[in-house]
Amino acid sequence: MERGSELSSTFWSTVERGRIWADDPNTGKRRDLGLEEERAFWTWAVVEVLRATGIRIEELLELSHHSLVQYRLPTTGELVPLLQIVPSKTDTERLLLVSPELADVLSAIICRAREATGAVPLVRSYHRRECAWQEPAPLLFQRRIRNEDGAFTDETVRTMLDEALTDTGLTDVTEAPLRYTPHDFRRLFITDAILNGLPPHIVQVIAGHQDINVTLGYKAVYPEEAIQAHLAFLARRRSLRPSEEYRVPTDEEWQEFLGHFERHKVSFGACGRPFGTPCIHEHACVRCPMLWPDPAQRDRLVEIRDNLVTRTAEAEREGWLGEMEGLQVSLAGAEEKLTQLERRPSRVVVDLGIPVSRTPSS
DNA sequence: ATAGAGATGCTTGCGAGATT
DNA sequence: AATCTCGCAAGCATCTCTAT
Numbered sequence: 451m452e453r454g455s456e457l458s459s460t461f462w463s464t465v466e467r468g469r470i471w472a473d474d475p476n477t478g479k480r481r482d483l484g485l486e487e488e489r490a491f492w493t494w495a496v497v498e499v500l501r502a503t504g505i506r507i508e509e510l511l512e513l514s515h516h517s518l519v520q521y522r523l524p525t526t527g528e529l530v531p532l533l534q535i536v537p538s539k540t541d542t543e544r545l546l547l548v549s550p551e552l553a554d555v556l557s558a559i560i561c562r563a564r565e566a567t568g569a570v571p572l573v574r575s576y577h578r579r580e581c582a583w584q585e586p587a588p589l590l591f592q593r594r595i596r597n598e599d600g601a602f603t604d605e606t607v608r609t610m611l612d613e614a615l616t617d618t619g620l621t622d623v624t625e626a627p628l629r630y631t632p633h634d635f636r637r638l639f640i641t642d643a644i645l646n647g648l649p650p651h652i653v654q655v656i657a658g659h660q661d662i663n664v665t666l667g668y669k670a671v672y673p674e675e676a677i678q679a680h681l682a683f684l685a686r687r688r689s690l691r692p693s694e695e696y697r698v699p700t701d702e703e704w705q706e707f708l709g710h711f712e713r714h715k716v717s718f719g720a721c722g723r724p725f726g727t728p729c730i731h732e733h734a735c736v737r738c739p740m741l742w743p744d745p746a747q748r749d750r751l752v753e754i755r756d757n758l759v760t761r762t763a764e765a766e767r768e769g770w771l772g773e774m775e776g777l778q779v780s781l782a783g784a785e786e787k788l789t790q791l792e793r794r795p796s797r798v799v800v801d802l803g804i805p806v807s808r809t810p811s812s
Numbered sequence: 813a814t815a816g817a818g819a820t821g822c823t824t825g826c827g828a829g830a831t832t
Numbered sequence: 833a834a835t836c837t838c839g840c841a842a843g844c845a846t847c848t849c850t851a852t
Contacts, residue, residue: 506837604837605823605824605839606821609822631839633838
């Protein structure tokens with residue numbers, strides 16, 4: 451999917467989301483590139499946010515600039531961005547950790563929603579079941595349409611997903627066009643979290659489920675054996691600690707969960723290994739596919755790469771075949787990390803800012 | 813310049829089914 | 833049982849194009 455956020459914001463403000471027409475030589479038809487870019491961006495944004503958070507469609511549409519809060523880790527003083535979710539089904543708010551990827555998406559969304567003053571416009575959203583307009587809020591999922599800033603509706607989101615999938619031409623096992631609903635991303639998120647070793651009672655809190663059986667019910671994509679094995683495991687565990695799976699996580703468990711995000715920092719960047727798993731290679735991080743290299747450590751990586759080249763040449767000269775093999779793996783790893791840094795556009799730090807209120811125009 | 817036709821995109825209402 | 837999601841379709845708003 452094309453990432454529209456990488457286009458110059460100056461360019462888009464110049465044309466004010468206006469229409470840019472081009473003739474498509476393949477079809478002979480005129481294409482509204484402004485509209486296509488706008489739609490590509492929002493489809494990307496919707497997919498990325500749903501994928502990274504597992505929130506419900508209604509929760510997505512209610513995300514506002516006020517939803518972004520920060521938490522200072524007591525141990526290191528590091529600020530961790532959090533997303534405050536106002537649930538649609540229960541009345542208990544919950545907080546989600548914002549990963550670096552999600553922060554990128556959110557900053558792109560905020561950049562686009564902001565007007566010249568830097569404020570995210572206040573827009574009203576329509577509540578379909580209550581058949582009522584909500585109070586104006588700096589909603590993240592809004593766009594300028596018909597010369598007015600308006601909130602997205604759930605039907606708009608669904609249509610965007612449908613069209614994006616149609617464009618991919620993907621089909622299911624019966625050759626029928628593949629369809630994803632917003633809720634499917636929630637299933638994927640929860641399944642993925644559990645498969646990556648996050649304890650079900652933590653997933654339950656993140657997903658905002660009141661009953662853990664609901665969390666465990668998101669098992670549609672598990673192979674049958676995995677379900678059985680997991681249920682058997684839970685049954686065994688419950689027989690030993692009957693109430694264990696039904697409780698609210700303790701402060702210590704939350705600290706352990708938050709601490710994962712401190713510990714995943716390693717000397718050359720951040721380690722992307724799943725929650726609760728140990729480092730698989732005794733911290734030989736330069737070889738590890740889980741390492742997200744830190745651009746600030748580029749010089750060190752170059753130094754290590756050059757050193758490995760020298761040592762490989764030496765091993766070759768002296769005929770140390772065993773050592774050479776290991777050195778070559780590390781060298782390939784270091785070069786891969788450097789390529790990764792080259793490929794990645796330097797991340798522009800975006801100030802997510804504090805919501806600014808203004809009088810709504812409507 | 814303007815009115816009308818046609819195309820397109822979005823909102824809204826509603827019912828069925830899924831989720832909590 | 834209550835609440836929410838999903839899909840459909842009618843209707844509305846806006847835009848382009850063409851004729852006047």
